[in-house]
Amino acid sequence: VQVVESGGGLVQAGGSLRLTCTASGFTFNDHIIGWFRRAPGKDREEVSAISTGDGSTYYADSLKGRFAISSDNAKNIVYLEIVDLQPEDTAVYYCAAGPPGWTSMWGNAAVYDDWGQGTQVTVSS
Numbered sequence: 001v002q003v004v005e006s007g008g009g010l011v012q013a014g015g016s017l018r019l020t021c022t023a024s025g026f027t028f029n030d031h032i033i034g035w036f037r038r039a040p041g042k043d044r045e046e047v048s049a050i051s052t053g054d055g056s057t058y059y060a061d062s063l064k065g066r067f068a069i070s071s072d073n074a075k076n077i078v079y080l081e082i083v084d085l086q087p088e089d090t091a092v093y094y095c096a097a098g099p100p101g102w103t104s105m106w107g108n109a110a111v112y113d114d115w116g117q118g119t120q121v122t123v124s125s
Contacts, residue, residue, distance in 0.1 A: 001023075001024070001025035001026050001097065001113070001114045002023070002024050002025050002114070003021055003022070003023045003033075003095050003096065003097050003114055003115065003116040004021070004022045004023075004095075004116050004117070005019060005020065005021055005093060005094065005095045005116045005117070005118055005119040006019070006020045006022070006119055007019040007020045007119060008092075008093060008119030008120045008121045008122075009120075009121070009122070010122045010123075010124065011085055011121070011122070011123055011124070012085075012123070012124050013085060013086055013087060013123055013124065013125050014084055014085065015085050015123075016081065016082060016083040016084070016085060017081075017082050017085065017121060018079055018080070018081045018082075019035070019079065019080040019081075019082070019093055019095075019119060019121070020077055020078075020079055021033060021035070021077065021078040021079075021080070021095030021116065022075075022076060022077050023076045023077070023078070023095075023097055024076060026097065026114075028052055028073055028076040029052050029053055029073045030052065030053050030100050031051075031052050031053075031097050031098060031099060031100060032049055032050070032051050032052070032097070032098045032099070032100060032102060032103055032106060032111065032112075033049060033050055033052060033071065033078040033095065033096070033097055033098075034046065034047075034048070034049035034050075034095070034096045034097075034098065034106055034107075034111075034112055035047040035048045035049065035069065035078075035080045035093060035094070035095055035096075036093070036094045036096065036109060037089075037091035037092065037093045037094065037121075038091055038092050038094070038118075039088070039090060039091040040090070040091075042091075044094075044109065045060065046060050046106070046107035046108075046109075047059075047060055047063060047067060047080070047093070048060065048063070048067050048069040048080060049069070049103070049106035049107075050069045050070070050071050050078055051100065051103050052071050052073055052078070053100055055071070056103060057069050057070075058103065058106045058107070060107065066082060066083050066084050066085075067080060067081070067082055068080070068081045068083075069081075078095065080093070082121075085121075085123045086123060087123045087124070087125045088123075089121060089123050090121060090122050090123050091120075091121060092118040092119070092120050092121075093118060093119050093120075093121055094115055094116055094117075094118045095115070095116045096109070096112035096113075096114060096115045096116070097112060097113065097114045098111045098112040098113055098114075099111075099113070
């Protein structure tokens with residue numbers, strides 16, 4: 001099982017990015033895929049998740065409106081689009097895969113079995 005993030009980079013405040021999580025080694029359309037982030041000096045926090053089986057999406061309350069998660073099951077890819085990026089969005093963004101049936105706990109990192117190495121997002125003011 002492997003999940004790999006890409007798409008991070010340096011962007012000016014107000015800009016946008018699309019992060020990509022590419023998964024392999026498991027039945028992609030029967031999992032929950034989550035995005036988390038860890039900002040410098042802060043704890044890891046949940047960002048969003050998607051149930052690849054039925055397409056249900058979940059977002060952290062504080063991030064609704066600027067983040068959009070989607071999946072392309074044919075390509076085993078989950079996207080996280082972020083608009084109106086702000087300096088406080090600077091963090092390493094991680095993708096993780098977990099088994100189905102845990103969507104009510106999507107924000108709990110313990111739900112997820114497999115994690116990527118992360119992709120750095122840096123937002124300049």
